[in-house]
Amino acid sequence: MDILGPGGMLSVHFESRFLKGKTGIGYKVGLGAAPYDLLEESCNEGGNLTIPLGLNYLVGKKSHLLELGAGNVFKFGGGTKVYCTEIEDSFFENGNLCYLYCLIGYRYQPLAKRIAGRIFVSPLFQKDIPVKFWGGAGVSLKFGSSK
Numbered sequence: 178m179d180i181l182g183p184g185g186m187l188s189v190h191f192e193s194r195f196l197k198g199k200t201g202i203g204y205k206v207g208l209g210a211a212p213y214d215l216l217e218e219s220c221n222e223g224g225n226l227t228i229p230l231g232l233n234y235l236v237g238k239k240s241h242l243l244e245l246g247a248g249n250v251f252k253f254g255g256g257t258k259v260y261c262t263e264i265e266d267s268f269f270e271n272g273n274l275c276y277l278y279c280l281i282g283y284r285y286q287p288l289a290k291r292i293a294g295r296i297f298v299s300p301l302f303q304k305d306i307p308v309k310f311w312g313g314a315g316v317s318l319k320f321g322s323s324k
Contacts, residue, residue, distance in 0.1 A: 181313035183250050183278035183299050184209025184229040192233070192317070199286060200235045200242065209250075225252040233280070240287045244295060246280040276303040278311075291319045 179188045188209030195202050209227035231248020252274055282297025298312040 178317070179207075179209075179313050179315040181311065182209070182229075182297070182315060183231070183248065183280065183301065183311070184227045185211030185225070188227065188229060190229070190317075194235075200237065202232065202234050205229065205231045205233060205246070205248070211252075224254070226254050227252055229278075231278070231280075235284065237284075240285055242284040242286055244280065244282045244284050244297065247278065248280075249275055249277055251275045276301055278302065293317045293319065 179190065180186070182188055184190070184207050186209075188207045190205045190207035192205045193203055194200075195204070207227075207229045209229055210224060211227060212224035228251045229248060230251070231246050233244055233246030235242045235244055237243055278299050278301050280297050280299040282295050282299075284293060284295040286293035293316070295315045295317070296312075297314075298310065301309045301311050
């Protein structure tokens with residue numbers, strides 16, 4: 178589960194590695210929500226559901242890992258305009274159905290434990306909108322073998 182990640186204000190993900198092990202290349206697929214009217218400065222109402230899809234690469238030793246990733250986020254619903262000209266630091270416009278992200282972060286993933294945590298920065302890219310520097314934190318639960 179991510180808070181303020183590429184998938185919106187809150188998102189849940191399934192993540193797996195392509196090869197055995199906890200490092201190397203993997204993929205993520207998720208479901209998120211972006212309720213714009215929760216933001217104090219927002220000039221919008223409503224929101225979008227999101228489906229973030231991405232690839233990531235984990236590198237490191239033992240419990241401390243560097244995460245590098247990139248992907249695409251598809252937006253559904255709302256019809257809400259999110260580019261607010263009256264706010265100096267405007268955000269996204271809802272006319273585009275998707276946006277791209279890249280991600281760099283730190284992941285603490287204990288070897289024999291089922292819970293991991295991470296923090297990251299994640300710039301968001303959308304056509305005709307300035308790059309938005311975003312970031313967040315996440316907690317994950319490992320299923321299957323705890324080894």
